Amino acid sequence: MHETELNDLSDDADYAASLQQGSASMTRSDSSRRSSSSEPDGAEVVYLKDNVTIHPTQYASERISGRLKLIKQGASLFITWIPYKGQSSNAKLSERDKNLYTIRAVPFTEIRSIRRHTPTLGWQYIIVVLSSGLAFPPLYFYNGGVREFLATIKQHIFLVRSAEDANVFVVNDFQDPLQRTLSSLELPRAVPVANGRSSSLSASESPTDKNQVRADGVAVDGSLSSIQNNGRQRQKMHDPARDLSIHVLEKFSLVTRFARETTSQLFRENHSEGFGGNERRNHSQSSHDYHQNAASIDVEKVPDEVPVAPDPLEKSPCSNRGEEAATNVGTFELIDSKEIDKLTVWGKPRQPPLGPEEWATFLDSEGRVTDEKALRKRIFYGGVENNLRKEVWTFLLGYHAHDSTYAEREYLVLIKKSEYETIKNQWQSITQDQAKRFTKFRERRGLIEKDVVRTDRSLSFYEGDDNPNVNLLRDILLTYSFYNFDLGYCQGMSDLLSPILFIMKDESESFWCFVSLMERLGPNFNRDQNGMHSQLFALSKLVELLDVPLHNYFKQNDCLNYFFCFRWILIQFKREFEYERTLRLWEVLWTHHLSEHLHLYVCVAILKRYRRKIMGEQMDFDTLLKFINELSGQIDLDAILKDAEALCICAGEHGAASIPPGTPPSLPLDTGLLYAQQDDEVL
Amino acid sequence: MPSRRRTLLKVIILGDSGVGKTSLMNQYVNRKFSNQYKATIGADFLTKEVQFEDRLFTLQIWDTAGQERFQSLGVAFYRGADCCVLVYDVNVMKSFENLNNWREEFLIQASPSDPENFPFVVLGNKVDVDGGNSRVVSEKKARAWCASKGNIPYFETSAKEGINVEDAFQCIAKDALKSGDDEEIYLPDTIDVASSSQQRSTGCEC
Known part of the structure; x- marks a missing residue:
């Protein structure tokens, strides 16, 4: 070969x-x-x-x-x-x-x-x-x-x-x-080769050329953003070894082109509905600013705030009615600012949660959900009233089938209860003496016991000494680690189980709902972290698609690994919202209406909310991580969900294509069964 | 007139889940202890201003998730560290046995320029538990291990009672400063100050 x-x-x-x-x-x-x-x-x-x-x-x-x-x-x-x-x-x-x-x-x-x-x-x-x-x-x-x-x-x-x-x-x-x-x-x-100066492999020239192209590629908003240009100045001083591969950047620039085309398509389709945010006056203004700022950055005196490129997808007031703005994206008609306020750009208004009367209309006389899609859509826009959650979540999580009858569900609950008891018995029958020779079991149990006593203890449901619900968390997690011995227990699982037990109240039903959830989120906890890596990768692609200046900012500041979003994704924003709000978010995510990966659009939506602050204050990786951690408890869920919905629609199939196959919470890939392959030892 | 410029010293706390990393950090920075800390997911840090001989430093203390499964994240967080704190629970043998893994993993992921001399500090935490009766790792054993790894400074601490925490972090800060001393990248203007006067003269047991 x-x-x-x-x-x-x-x-x-x-x-x-x-x-x-x-x-x-x-x-x-x-x-x-x-x-x-x-x-x-x-x-x-x-x-x-x-x-x-x-x-x-x-x-x-x-x-x-x-x-x-x-x-x-x-x-x-x-x-x-x-x-x-x-x-x-x-x-x-x-x-x-x-x-x-x-x-x-x-x-x-x-x-x-x-x-x-x-x-x-x-x-x-x-x-x-x-x-x-x-x-x-x-x-x-x-x-x-x-x-x-x-x-x-x-x-x-x-x-x-x-x-x-x-x-x-x-x-x-x-x-x-x-x-x-x-x-x-x-x-x-090695670096000059990577930079293309001496390489026939490289498709890029010197950093200057590269930036030329980047500037070209970033013109979604019709202006050369100041951040972009600041970056150009700074990049020259950058140690090239620290830069990402230019070839990877080139790959990104192709996505940039998608973003441009997607956006231009949106502009064309929707400009009469308000998607026309290009401001020519801003352009010259920000270019001017950039020269000043670029100069100051050269001598390492970074100003507290730098002008931030407008969000390509943001509503922005335009002054010259009827004028056309020629940009790299295409030609758009500028819209009067007064009109813009009347137009709905972002997601639909949220609805009140699904209540018992409306819920009854989704069921036939034997208890089947007649229109699963409509139900999911309804919950997507409003969530579920708390007292209905115990019933509705079992469908959303996939524990009960939508076409099951009351009687079938009752029967399943009984069967599953005894199945749960069987698995639980497996570890309960391990005697103390046996455990002494079973290190893996002791370690696993120790890890779980350490975590359940520090999971949501401020909530009355879990507070106080010898709280039976804390013991239930432990028993369910330990049973799960026998149900899926390969995955075992990993930190973060107790955060995912806690709301489920809080709603279901029943041990066996909580267990099976958790099992259903873990079918999708299990890869988050894999030893190789591949589920997390694929989600962070997809997130970087989505930001690149939906906010090129922000993406470029992250790129220039070594933030492309998106590890600052790790906690958001691993436990589905569990630590970012109050308990009740988390329940609401989760049931919306579980509907999979619009996308299985709405949580990634939620990430993008939050980042976009704070993009001005992030870029304006020139946050580096550390500062950004701290900032994101401290957003906990301060995010307006309904507003973010509306943004996420709109972003998901904006991204369309390009968004879907940015997400690698099998990325959680998609079900794991069917890896095909072509032929058996021996795992030969190579090295 | 000594420089008042602040310099960042980056410290990483590593160790098994539940040994008290978050508690130690909070005890040192905020002088508070809580039974209600949640398991750390991902990473976080706190900062504290420290002063050595008229110079101010910002100690940036990184707290990371303790489960070994999350170690692949380290590459993003360990970079540029000036000192690494290895914590174990004196009541849990496994957490002591794992110190070596944590140390090696750190050296691989952070790839410091001089791994042989990179400063570590070891803390044996939770000495308060059960009046010391549930202790399974003796101080002697811990010190022997530290000695075998190039005389790593060792402290026995209780984050809950605040025992030895201040002293330990004093040592950590000094070692971090000394490490920065070798790497001109982090302390471009201030190298001279530390070299002679910041030898481990005050309380570092090494």
């Missing part, structure tokens, strides 16, 4: 095609071709594998196949994955979708680790995690070859198996001080 190509990638038909795809709006593709043709150094393809595929959605028809390569140039190794052109029969799968996921020459200096999954049944796949904490979607090897892939990498760079997890291979992890020194010496050599 080893084959040598002396040519650079511009001769690769797939690559050239994908470049052409972007050339209409990106000047960079031209310059890259120029630079590559004048590039004397050859690049060698050291690994090539066809039919390596990503699964952007759960549908088999929307999978994207491509060619994976490892390319060696000088001392640097690059990974590329280029989707095939025009192979798909699916109309929804446009070339743009393919470009979104294209991996163009990412150097291994930017890669932190590679996780391999080699299930006994189904396809092998790998997940590439970048140093920034971002991860690419899983790459499925339809023709096998993960072992060869890793072995090839090992021939060229330093790759070690993680001591923690035999399936994780860590790149550039030099524990030996000598190796570490060597590695750091190599950096200056």
Whole structure:
């Protein structure tokens, strides 16, 4: 399979095609071709594998196949994955979708680790995690070859198996001080390659060129944002080694283009309804500001507040009625500011919660939910009255089927109760003496006992010494850890169980509702954290789609890993709202109306609410994390839900395509059952 | 006239779940103890101004989730640390045995420039529990381990009673300062001050 190509990638038909795809709006593709043709150094393809595929959605028809390569140039190794052109029969799968996921020459200096999954049944796949904490979607090897892939990498760079997890291979992890020194010496050599100055692989030029394109790409709001331009000044002074791979940035810029097109489409479709926020006067004003601020940043005197680019999706007053604003996005008609106030831009008004009388109308005489979709939609817009939650949540969580009758549910409850008791008995029958020789059990029980006594104890339901409900939390979690022994117990689970027990009151029913919830959120707690990584990755994509200036700000400030949103996502905002508000949010999220991933749009909505503060005060990662942690208890849920709904609609299918397949709370992927694959030891 | 410029010292607290990381941090910064702290999800930090010989420093103390499953997050939080505090519960043997894992994981993820000499401080917490009767890790054993790892300073603390917490963090701050001393990136203007006068002269047991 080893084959040598002396040519650079511009001769690769797939690559050239994908470049052409972007050339209409990106000047960079031209310059890259120029630079590559004048590039004397050859690049060698050291690994090539066809039919390596990503699964952007759960549908088999929307999978994207491509060619994976490892390319060696000088001392640097690059990974590329280029989707095939025009192979798909699916109309929804446009070339743009393919470009979104294209991996163009990412150097291994930017890669932190590679996780391999080699299930006994189904396809092998790998997940590439970048140093920034971002991860690419899983790459499925339809023709096998993960072992060869890793072995090839090992021939060229330093790759070690993680001591923690035999399936994780860590790149550039030099524990030996000598190796570490060597590695750091190599950096200056590797970076210019990554920057494209001497690389035929690179599609970008010097940082200046790159920024030119970025400025181009950011023009969703029709103005060159000051932040963007500040960034341009700062980036020049940046240690290039700290920058994200430019190739990754290039990938992002394609998404930027989506954002632009999506937004322009929205503008076209909705400008009569108020989606026309371009202000030409602001443009010159902010450009002026930027020159001043950029100058001050150069001497490291960062002003307390910097002007913040307007939110592309925000309502903004416009003055010149009827005037057309020519922007990079397209041409829009500007709308009178007086009109704008009358128009509804954001989500529909919230409704009162679903009450008993209305609930009865959703049920037939035998207790079946006649119109599940309508019910979900109704709850999406208003939630459920507290005294109905015990009944309604069992449907939302999937414990009871919507088409089940009263009698069937009653029967199921009985069956499940005895099933629960059986599992519970498994650990209850472990004697003290036996436990002495059962370290794993003792540790697990210890961890659970430590956590239940610090879960929602200020709530009267759980407060006080020897509270029986705290014991119930412990019993259910311990039983769950036997029900799903592989997943076991992980911190955060007690936060997810607490509201369920609070509503259900019944031990067995709480357990089974929790089981249903964990079918979707279980991957949040996986040992490899892949569920969290895929959600944080999707979140970064969504912010890029829905707020380019904010995305650029995060990029410039090393915040792209979105770890500051970790708590939000892991326990579904449980620590961010008062208890009652959390219950409301959860039932809305569980409806899966509009999207299974509304929680990610909630993240975007909150970030957008505070975007001005975040960028204006120039928060760095630490400050941002602190700021986000301290937002706890201060977020207006109804307003955020309206925003999230609107953002979800705005993002449309591009939003859906930004979310890797199987991302929680989607049900785990059906990994296919093509053939069995032995888990060969590689390294 | 000594510089009044504030300098940031970054400290990471690591250790098993429930050993008292959040409590130690809050006892030191706010002089408060609560039985109601929730399990830390993700990470958080508190800051405290400390003064050494006319110079002000901001001690930024990072509190992280204790379950080993969350360690992959460390890469984002450990970077740029000046000192790492390893905490165990003197009443839980496993939490002591895990110190080595925490130390190694930290060195891998933070990849400090000089791992051999990176400053750690070990705290054996909860010495107040049951009047010391439920203790399973002896001070001698803990000190022996610290000695074997390059003479790591060791303190026995109680976050609940406030025992030794102030002293421990004094030592932590000094070690962090000393670490910053070696790395010009973090203390560009102030390197000279610490070198001679900030030797571990006051109370650091090392």
